[in-house]
Amino acid sequence: MVNNTLDQKIFGWLAEDAPLGDITTNSCITADREITARLVAKQNGTVCGLDVFKRVFDLLDPGVKISFNVQEGGTIIVGFEIARLSGKARSLLTGERVALNLLQHLSGVATKARELSSLTAGTTAKIADTRKTTPGLRELEKYAVRIGGAVNHRFSLSDGVLIKDNHIAAAGGIASAVNAARRSAPFTLKIEVECESLSQVKEALDAKADIIMLDNMSAELMTDAVKLIDGRAITEASGNMGERDIREVAATGVDIISVGALTHSVSALDISLKFEI
Numbered sequence: 001m002v003n004n005t006l007d008q009k010i011f012g013w014l015a016e017d018a019p020l021g022d023i024t025t026n027s028c029i030t031a032d033r034e035i036t037a038r039l040v041a042k043q044n045g046t047v048c049g050l051d052v053f054k055r056v057f058d059l060l061d062p063g064v065k066i067s068f069n070v071q072e073g074g075t076i077i078v079g080f081e082i083a084r085l086s087g088k089a090r091s092l093l094t095g096e097r098v099a100l101n102l103l104q105h106l107s108g109v110a111t112k113a114r115e116l117s118s119l120t121a122g123t124t125a126k127i128a129d130t131r132k133t134t135p136g137l138r139e140l141e142k143y144a145v146r147i148g149g150a151v152n153h154r155f156s157l158s159d160g161v162l163i164k165d166n167h168i169a170a171a172g173g174i175a176s177a178v179n180a181a182r183r184s185a186p187f188t189l190k191i192e193v194e195c196e197s198l199s200q201v202k203e204a205l206d207a208k209a210d211i212i213m214l215d216n217m218s219a220e221l222m223t224d225a226v227k228l229i230d231g232r233a234i235t236e237a238s239g240n241m242g243e244r245d246i247r248e249v250a251a252t253g254v255d256i257i258s259v260g261a262l263t264h265s266v267s268a269l270d271i272s273l274k275f276e277i
Helices: 003-016 022-028 050-060 088-119 138-147 167-169 174-184 197-208 219-229 246-249
Strands: 034-041 063-066 081-088 127-129 162-163 191-195 212-215 236-239 256-257 271-277
Touching: 003 050, 003 138, 022 088, 050 063, 050 081, 050 088, 050 174, 088 127, 088 246, 088 256, 088 271, 127 162, 162 271, 167 174, 167 197, 174 191, 174 197, 174 271, 191 197, 197 212, 197 219, 212 246, 219 236, 219 246, 246 256
Parallel strands: 127 256, 162 191, 191 212, 212 236, 236 256
Antiparallel strands: 034 081, 034 271, 063 081
């Protein structure tokens, strides 16, 4: 997970948080003060982002030592000691918020992904994310989705053809949009079409779309659409899935359930850093 691009982002986040240094810490804590700290779970969930958490301190002060008591993707419960840290108090205080923000957010994403994925057990459906990610955090958030047991949708607009309602309107219909995409897009890319009705599903099938998105359909309508498609295309349920009964949607027989809420509105997992005196 750690790479040069991430390092550059971390340097930027540290600079954003302390553009002229950590005034509070540097004014009341001596430079030679050593401290030990505990990273503690205050909520049950799935931990994600341990390497990223550590990397913040590696870049800030390589002298900070961190020993983890759980592996990435592991289950944590309230009171569990995730890690023990030791080093300069100034370094721990200055890096605390950036490191915790990342760990808490990614753990929240992984926890939600695992929760939703468990609801599809025994069905053919898989939970997927969307491009509704936090700017600058897409790679990390999609990584957290995988750690939680869900799968990734396309990473960017360059990864596949997804013809949505506005594309259909601008292109003059589903057939026109699919045919134009097939003429110009690389043959290695799949073509997906967003459909809101059975008539649109039929159009997408006639145009030989590879994936058909069933957008904002009732469970009953999705069931009918899956039967109509009959394996001729991959099926994806979409549209406010974070507010839907996931088990009911999975029971319709869809292949994928894409949930924007996995990344755009997930709650951070509560984790705290406590100094030992």
